[in-house]
Amino acid sequence: MSDNRIKLTFSTTAGDLEDYFSLNQPLHAIKKAVMGRMKLDPSQADKFVxxxxxxPLDEGKTIGDLGIPENSVLIIERRDVVKI
Structure with missing residues (x-):
């Protein structure tokens, strides 16, 4: 695969999605795209981390900037899951 893409798995309440993602795209944009593909409402993306x-990852940074290794599993979960 091209050097500017990385294979990642995103795990959500709707299931898991494994694919190649751009190292240069902000994580927030990737999160919205993954949510849409998993039939989760992307307009609610700010309610998820x-x-x-x-x-928690800085969603303003790119996958490349975050240094996430190939074949990692990232979790998309509601921000309010754990409130004490």
Whole structure:
């Protein structure tokens, strides 16, 4: 695959999506696209967070800037799931 794309899996309440994603696209845009493909309402994207190994990611950064390794699993979950 091209050097500017990376294979990732996004896990959501609607299931998992494995595909190749651009290293140069902001994570927020990828999250909205994945939500749409998983039949989750992309207009609600701000109510969801993307995490990697339990840590929320800066969605203004690109996958490349975040240094996410190939074949990683990123979780898209509601921001209000854990409120104490």
């Amino acid at each position: 993307v995490t990697y190994k339990g840590n």
